[in-house]
């Protein structure tokens with residue numbers, strides 16, 4: 374069996390390492406930074422973590438833990454990034470594969486190798502790495518490559534850029550770490566995703582004024598409903614067996630009961646259905662709005678020197694704009710022309726069951742999903758399927774069948790979600806696990 378290359382030792386990469394190791398599949402894992410944990414390693418020296426000092430995950434501990442190593446019960450329902458990074462360290466120690474990760478080693482290119490170079494069925498892939506300390510570049514050939522470099526690290530600024538010019542400071546959420554920099558300033562936070570809400574809440578505690586501008590409303594979900602983490606309700610037996618419309622209806626009723634109308638807090642009522650957008654989870658936002666410490670605004674219309682003019686024609690003086698406008702799906706080591714399935718500037722991804730590039734046998738993408746829930750257990754389930762494929766325990770359908778599944782998935786996104794570059798990777802936490810289980814069964818039958 375060919376040796377496997379795993380790119381990245383964040384939460385998805387380490388899930389792959391664990392599964393490959395347990396199946397006796399040889400692998401090398403390359404990580405640009407000095408430690409594991411990816412996004413969850415605050416101030417990661419790979420430069421790719423978007424974590425801020427106060428970050429706590431917004432899915433519950435039970436939702437995010439790996440099946441092969443549950444999170445300790447003493448951790449809170451919503452652990453901090455410090456606790457999550459420590460849990461990942463313990464996960465790697467527990468499974469004993471730390472010595473297989475080559476730290477401070479950046480993958481600079483992955484290209485299709487000439488047929489036979491790896492001894493595998495396909496030609497395999499030539500993976501070039503650069504040692505960050507010595508600068509030494511090495512190329513090795515692998516039959517299979519698992520790409521797990523994350524999709525929340527490459528900042529996406531507003532597109533197109535807003536007209537006009539701004540005299541103050543502009544920054545993307547990726548670079549935000551602590552609120553002190555906003556002390557006594559007039560801060561404008563753009564977006565209504567999870568970064569925008571967390572950053573606006575923090576800013577509102579120290580700033581002179583905080584504005585939160587958005588181009589549409591969002592159904593703000595609390596972290597707790599009826600005394601339990603909200604995602605315990607969304608993975609309850611009702612959610613397991615009820616159709617999507619019934620889940621949405623009951624969630625809407627529960628939110629209305631517990632939280633009231635969003636317009637009561639000064640937020641625009643969303644024009645989309647409740648599960649038609651990636652959830653924005655925040656308890657604190659509504660309180661900060663109620664305290665009058667955050668002022669809601671519509672989208673920016675234009676930048677105007679010392680301030681900003683909004684879509685409703687109002688103008689405010691602003692010192693700092695924080696663009697919480699999401700991230701690009703980005704693979705700097707893949708040439709866009711050679712790997713079009715993952716190279717769309719609009720985050721469109723064409724992968725069979727969100728993992729397999731039909732035109733590149735042996736190339737797998739891990740954790741390249743955006744669940745209504747946590748990525749970690751899904752990356753673990755994807756890794757089990759990839760291990761089936763690598764070890765020959767499962768086979769894939771034909772290329773046309775895979776492309777038909779991709780087209781059907783894209784169509785399902787179009788019909789369900791608000792059109793946005795942030796809704797190209799969405800999967801249902803439970804439904805996607807079911808899908809992978811069925812795929813593994815079907816794959817085994819194809820051998």
Ligand SMILES: NC(=O)C1=CN([C@@H]2O[C@H](COP(=O)(O)OP(=O)(O)OC[C@H]3O[C@@H](n4cnc5c(N)ncnc54)[C@H](OP(=O)(O)O)[C@@H]3O)[C@@H](O)[C@H]2O)C=CC1
Pocket residue numbers: 428429430431432525530531532533546563564565566567568569571587588589651652672697698699700743792793794795
């Ligand atoms: N505590 C946690 O666990 C946290 C998790 N996260 C996760 O990280 C990921 C990234 O989140 P986030 O950084 O919030 O990014 P998102 O992509 O989720 O949200 C981007 C926001 O910016 C808006 N936007 C994009 N472009 C423009 C524009 N040109 N003009 C106006 N608005 C614009 C989007 O609006 P539209 O919908 O119209 O496109 C959306 O409201 C998500 O998966 C999120 O759940 C983030 C922070 C904390």
